[in-house]
Amino acid sequence: MIYDILQKKRNGAENSREELEELVGGFVRGNVPDYQMAAWLMAVYFRHLSGRERADLTEIMLQTGDIIDLSEIKGVKIDKHSTGGVGDKVTLIVGPMVASQDVVFAKLSGRGLGHTGGTIDKLESIPGLTTELSLERFKSIANEIGIALAGQTGNIVPADKKMYALRDVTATVDEISLIASSIMSKKLAITTDGIVLDVKVGSGAFMKTIGEAEELSEAMIDIGVRHGRKVAVVMSDMSQPLGKTVGNALEVREAVETLKGEGPSDLQELCICLAGKMLELAGTGNSETCLERARSSIESGKALEKFVEMVRSQGGDPEVVSAGKRKLPRASIMKEVLSQEAGYIASIDTEGVGFVAMMLGAGRRNKDDKVDPSAGIEIFKKVGNYVERREVLGVLHTNLEEVVEPAAGKLFSAYRISADKPTVPDMIRKIL
Ligand code: URA
Numbered sequence: 001m002i003y004d005i006l007q008k009k010r011n012g013a014e015n016s017r018e019e020l021e022e023l024v025g026g027f028v029r030g031n032v033p034d035y036q037m038a039a040w041l042m043a044v045y046f047r048h049l050s051g052r053e054r055a056d057l058t059e060i061m062l063q064t065g066d067i068i069d070l071s072e073i074k075g076v077k078i079d080k081h082s083t084g085g086v087g088d089k090v091t092l093i094v095g096p097m098v099a100s101q102d103v104v105f106a107k108l109s110g111r112g113l114g115h116t117g118g119t120i121d122k123l124e125s126i127p128g129l130t131t132e133l134s135l136e137r138f139k140s141i142a143n144e145i146g147i148a149l150a151g152q153t154g155n156i157v158p159a160d161k162k163m164y165a166l167r168d169v170t171a172t173v174d175e176i177s178l179i180a181s182s183i184m185s186k187k188l189a190i191t192t193d194g195i196v197l198d199v200k201v202g203s204g205a206f207m208k209t210i211g212e213a214e215e216l217s218e219a220m221i222d223i224g225v226r227h228g229r230k231v232a233v234v235m236s237d238m239s240q241p242l243g244k245t246v247g248n249a250l251e252v253r254e255a256v257e258t259l260k261g262e263g264p265s266d267l268q269e270l271c272i273c274l275a276g277k278m279l280e281l282a283g284t285g286n287s288e289t290c291l292e293r294a295r296s297s298i299e300s301g302k303a304l305e306k307f308v309e310m311v312r313s314q315g316g317d318p319e320v321v322s323a324g325k326r327k328l329p330r331a332s333i334m335k336e337v338l339s340q341e342a343g344y345i346a347s348i349d350t351e352g353v354g355f356v357a358m359m360l361g362a363g364r365r366n367k368d369d370k371v372d373p374s375a376g377i378e379i380f381k382k383v384g385n386y387v388e389r390r391e392v393l394g395v396l397h398t399n400l401e402e403v404v405e406p407a408a409g410k411l412f413s414a415y416r417i418s419a420d421k422p423t424v425p426d427m428i429r430k431i432l
Contacts, residue, residue, distance in 0.1 A: 002036050009043040017056045028064045028159045041172040049177035055226040061185040064159040068190040073142045076282040077104040082198040084116040085205055086354040087241035091119045092255035097275040099147035100302035101293050103282040106142035108152045112363050115354025120151045125249035125373030129316030145309045157185045180219035194230035194281035201429050202239030204350025210429055217432050232277050233432040236270050237425045240348040240383050243267035247362035247376010249328040256321055259304040269427045329374035331397035337408045339387045343417040352414035359407045360398040384424040
């Protein structure tokens with residue numbers, strides 16, 4: 001009986017696999033009502049799940065939908081996932097980096113929601129490029145050139161969609177076991193050889209502290225191991241936006257610059273670390289040699305060539321690489337935001353910056369909103385930089401005249417300026 005399953009969890013006992021099947025399966029089929037699932041989620045929030053329960057829940061969730069079998073694609077396939085942040089254009093860079101080193105990167109990505117962006121929105125700012133690929137086409141592009149990036153098709157983990165919607169309205173999103181099972185069910189539903197997780201830490205991330213990030217990372221590694229999948233984690237800083245741009249076309253431009261070896265140092269460091277880990281997980285060498293291969297994929301121009309191949313094969317205009325700005329959508333309004341005081345940038349409210357980008361049109365408040373590919377923010381000053389009074393902190397890009405002034409005020413308020421020079425957080429916080 002569902003009542004007994006809830007009572008057990010409420011009292012801190014473990015649910016058996018059969019009980020979890022009855023609960024989750026029944027919920028997806030519509031036999032278990034929202035109020036019972038909500039009660040169980042709240043019980044989990046306070047009582048948590050054991051390693052065995054998490055692994056069972058993950059498997060039960062992933063089995064409610066399609067399994068994407070990539071075994072027809074030749075070669076070692078490594079997936080990558082980020083727990084989400086602001087200015088995170090890493091997938092556009094590490095994908096071509098590893099594919100240029102003969103490791104296949106066939107990734108299904110999502111769209112942005114709220115203050116965080118999504119790879120699919122970024123890619124679609126490239127004129128002509130489509131991310132709506134049938135599974136057959138997706139596999140055939142990956143087989144031909146070693147990289148394909150598509151939107152999630154079909155019916156992957158419907159249990160997660162239904163459970164997440166309920167978590168969202170019952171204040172039960174931020175529980176480690178539930179986050180870990182949600183993320184890993186979607187990753188394990190795609191049959192790659194290994195997964196590198198970029199777990200973000202800081203004001204712009206789900207996990208605000210390194211302790212929480214470690215707990216989530218260990219939970220996800222444990223689920224992966226129990227399912228016989230290789231998993232590595234890089235915990236990276238999200239206490240300020242990543243790189244110097246937030247917004248779809250602006251981020252594509254920055255990704256291209258990074259692939260040319262001209263990217264901002266924080267973004268470059270993270271991409272080399274993640275691509276190195278992906279190559280290592282693929283069994284192409286030890287950590288040192290893989291980091292070296294990651295670096296040389298950029299220095300040799302091979303990663304950039306692979307990016308061009310990917311854009312072309314998905315119908316996009318490869319001139320975004322050579323003609324940059326001129327080929328990407330541009331906003332009609334660009335507004336400089338000036339600092340009203342002098343001092344060091346002590347911190348940036350990253351989530352706040354993400355919401356400013358959303359106001360400008362770069363993101364979605366609701367799932368069905370349209371994004372403006374040209375909208376976003378260029379960030380000129382980051383933590384540790386000195387700013388003079390009336391010097392530019394950033395530039396807003398938008399087509400919405402009415403939001404310019406409030407957005408400018410909000411961007412300035414996201415900055416905390418101090419007379420003391422702060423310590424700049426390390427980009428790579430920990431590797432597991
Ligand atoms: N991302 C997910 O996919 N699921 C969560 O629960 C939280 C973040």
